[in-house]
Amino acid sequence: MPGMPNGGSGNSPEQIGQLRRVPVQQRGRERFEKILSVAAELIEAHGSDALKMSEIVERAGLSFGALYQYFPDKSAVIRTLAERFNEQGRRCVEAELAGVADPVALRQALCTIADEYYAFFRSEPVMRDIWFAAQADRLLQQIDADDMEFHAQVLLSVLARLWPTQPPGQLLAIARLTMQLLAAAVRYAASLEDDEGRAAIALYKKMLPTDFSQLVQG
Missing domain, CATH: 1.10.357 (Tetracycline Repressor; domain 2)
Structure with missing residues (x-):
């Protein structure tokens, strides 16, 4: 499934696996899972087209830096959910x-x-x-x-x-x-x-x- 409208990264299919950094330490894993959980809640409420990185930051209680450390854009978040x-x-x-x-x-x-x-x-x-x-x-x-x-x-x-x-x-x-x-x-x-x-x-x-x-x- 492809780059989401209104926030797609424009990367080629060969780059899919490079779009996010999966943490190995527990604190990082907890943040990673929190981001995905919040994103899922927002998609369920408003749809994937309406998903915004700013809303994920606000709802998850993280900084933009922490979010972008794992997901460079909303497409990476959505693709991770799809893969799961x-x-x-x-x-x-x-x-x-x-x-x-x-x-x-x-x-x-x-x-x-x-x-x-x-x-x-x-x-x-x-x-x-x-x-x-x-x-x-x-x-x-x-x-x-x-x-x-x-x-x-x-x-x-x-x-x-x-x-x-x-x-x-x-x-x-x-x-x-x-x-x-x-x-x-x-x-x-x-x-x-x-x-x-x-x-x-x-x-x-x-x-x-x-x-x-x-x-x-x-």
Whole structure:
């Protein structure tokens, strides 16, 4: 997900990892976490577009120097929050796919992932705001793309285990498209009222192949 409007840093995707200094000492870690906590509260209340470094300083009780020591701009703050939420999602996907032993279980795991992701974004308005903001932010888009590729690779490992004789390129294409469609379904459902969103997720699950063997070997 890319550089946030009204405060983006203009850095290239290759510079994402250099945008903040992660402290190692306890006092620094406490400040780091306080900044992120306050930023999340402000985003939940007013949205990421309205986030201001001056408000973070005031609410966190820090100096500008202390804030900029860890985050050079608000984009760095938002990207750090996005990466943390992405890490939670990665653990969810890995856990659900780890025990898949047959095509039926694969379909059920994908249904569970869709349900959990939808519930996650409903319960985390900050991440929902950041996820939709990614549509207009180049650096956030890169983080989003990297996260999507991670999920595709996890699914690819399952497909390769279940269908070891199939061409790797075909399996990778299926893995990437499957995860892209899942993310798109959740993103769409999260934009709706909750009842409509749940119905959209239920419809998406009905549209999944009953037997992935037909998809892989077709």
